[in-house]
Amino acid sequence: MKRKILQFEDGYLKEADKEIGSEQQLKTKKRNTTKIIVMVSGIGFQIAIPLIIGVVLGKYIDTKVSTYPKYTLMLLGVGFFVSISALVHIIRLLDKE
Secondary structure, eight states: OEEEEEEEETTEEEEEEEEOOOHHHHHHHHHHHHHHHHHHHTHHHHHHHHHHHHHHHHHHHHHHHTOHHHHHHHHHHHHHHHHHHHHHHHHHHHHHO
16 A cells, blocks of 8 residues: 655655555554553553552541651652552553554
């Protein structure tokens, strides 16, 4: 299947034909690109949400038990670990593709 594309040659844009794969290959490539965009766009949430939950839950426990920085810091560390492990998981999935 051929498509017309614009190429930059000798300081000018020129029209050229480019051989591309079948429609099925194009659909598969488009699906993979969409999947990657969705995965990458969720990285911010996967980092922020565990940290926020850790701090809020730690603060709540600290007010109930009267040990202010102890559980907040401990659960912040747990949230950090969960965030980093989620990030590593996404990077491994992206590396496979």
